Amino acid sequence: MPFDSKVAGVTILAKVTPEQAAEVLTPEALQFVATLHRTYESTRQDLLQRRKDRQVELDNGRLPDFLPETRHIREDHTWRAAKPAPGLADRRVEITGPVDRKMVINALNCGAATFMADLEDSTAPTFSNVVDGLKNLKDAIHQRISYTAPNGKQYNIRKDGKIATLLVRPRGWHLDESHVLVDGQIVSGSIFDFALYFFHNARKSVEIGIGPYFYVPKMENHLEARLWNDIFNTAQDYIGIPRGTIRATALIETILGAFEMDEIIYELREHSAGLNCGRWDYIFSFIKKFRQRPDYVLPDRADISMTTPFMDAYVRLLIKTCHKRGVHAMGGMAAQIPIKNDEAANKAAMDKVRNDKLREVKAGHDGTWVAHPALVKIALIVFNEHMPQPNQMHVLRQDVHVEASDLLNTNVKGAITEGGIRANVSVALMYMEAWLRGLGCVPIHNLMEDAATAEISRSQLWQWARHQAKTNEGVRITPQYLLKVLDEEVEKLAQEMGEQAFKASKIIEAKKHLSTQITGQDYSDFLTNLLYNDITEIETIKARF
Structure with a gap:
């Protein structure tokens, strides 16, 4: 009823x-x-x-x-x-x-x-x-x-x-x-x-x-x-x-x-x-x-x-x-x-x-x-x-x-690195997976990550792909490059977690959503808006959107 x-x-x-x-x-x-x-x-x-x-x-x-x-x-x-x-x-x-x-x-x-x-x-x-x-x-x-x-x-x-x-x-x-x-x-x-x-x-x-x-x-x-x-x-x-x-x-x-x-x-x-x-x-x-x-x-x-x-x-x-x-x-x-x-x-x-x-x-x-x-x-x-x-x-x-x-001064010392790219992919992927399981605050790589830090990660990836930025190693960051990194990070998690735990996780669902956000094209204002329908608790809501 x-x-x-x-x-x-x-x-x-x-x-x-x-x-x-x-x-x-x-x-x-x-x-x-x-x-x-x-x-x-x-x-x-x-x-x-x-x-x-x-x-x-x-x-x-x-x-x-x-x-x-x-x-x-x-x-x-x-x-x-x-x-x-x-x-x-x-x-x-x-x-x-x-x-x-x-x-x-x-x-x-x-x-x-x-x-x-x-x-x-x-x-x-x-x-x-x-x-x-x-x-x-x-x-x-x-x-x-x-x-x-x-x-x-x-x-x-x-x-x-x-x-x-x-x-x-x-x-x-x-x-x-x-x-x-x-x-x-x-x-x-x-x-x-x-x-x-x-x-x-x-x-x-x-x-x-x-x-x-x-x-x-x-x-x-x-x-x-x-x-x-x-x-x-x-x-x-x-x-x-x-x-x-x-x-x-x-x-x-x-x-x-x-x-x-x-x-x-x-x-x-x-x-x-x-x-x-x-x-x-x-x-x-x-x-x-x-x-x-x-x-x-x-x-x-x-x-x-x-x-x-x-x-x-x-x-x-x-x-x-x-x-x-x-x-x-x-x-x-x-x-x-x-x-x-x-x-x-x-x-x-x-x-x-x-x-x-x-x-x-x-x-x-x-x-x-x-x-x-x-x-x-x-x-x-x-x-x-x-x-x-x-x-x-x-x-x-x-x-x-x-x-x-x-307030707009972008004179920031630093570089874009492959390590930074992989860290962003990893944090965004793992946080989104946890969020889809109903967890909004999770420890990742010895930091307590919430929606804000995951947002930085996926937004940087989008920005770098959009403007074809280069890493300090000279690699041009293309959508194809980031999607390849995403595949590799998912495979790495699969090996670390084991087959049973991986299948029980929401990694594949998280990957599906993240892949739409790192090509420099589609961009959701907030990850929480992007993922919300996946955690609603009745099917009729999902059918309406």
């Missing part, structure tokens, strides 16, 4: 368990989803069309610049955003990760100041992953979460009160939740994730004094921030809590968003908790937006660091902008993970983390991200030594003067 939502106009096309219905997909919560959808979906669609129009302009040679029409916002030094909310004054180390039950408990317990529970880049959005994740977050906020592992080990939330403040990252504006229709129209993944988390947890968050708090991803302009702000106001009014109770940190992870930092904070100012350097998505966006331009071809991913000119300018501008407006400037992700059974390699990886965090705290960041609990202590030691106070908002970086040309 199809699930009966008990809400007029709301249809759920996926299988729903009794627990999911009782805890997450309640009629009252779904009515709230429907209200937000009916109010704001047309605006979302307009903004998505605006992205497409802007890409056409970029393809035609118009480079981004600071907006003349919002100059007054940037040059007005008197306005400030909201003061840090309870639980968000000190954010020196934030851990991030997916929303499975064990991860949520471990992240809350690990000693980090905050935990960004990620429904976006580190969660493959099968319907059960999303809804069960929302149930896990509800149990966490209501302080009743526990987990028993298959080996019988028990996981429980700490009872001493020293748990991380929870922030939730819903999906970006570009992603749909195809299992849910309102009046026959597919619901935004952003609205679905936000609405259900907020509806079930906002009052309890206020009661315990930490939230509701969010991260909002992948915005390309201040109008997208305005949409979030409007949704926040509607949501707070809907359940009867004061406006400004919600706080949201905006990830600056698109090159276009970098030109509107002031404006994004301004739009969210009553709800703003600052900006974050979403470094991996930022590199992906830089490649994607300028992919048609031969003068923007970049070298191997490993050669693009935070000291690369366009990355360094972005970081300095973000810190200056945030502190001018009285909000946090959060640093980026350390993707390294502990390496077992190789002491030298593990030491080298941990040294990279330590040096990265030292660079961030000295630059003026108020906190940083890690992807693994073992890195929390390393990051804490660095920030505790160099930032004894809760944050560095007093570091105004008045020495910083960033022009448009600085």
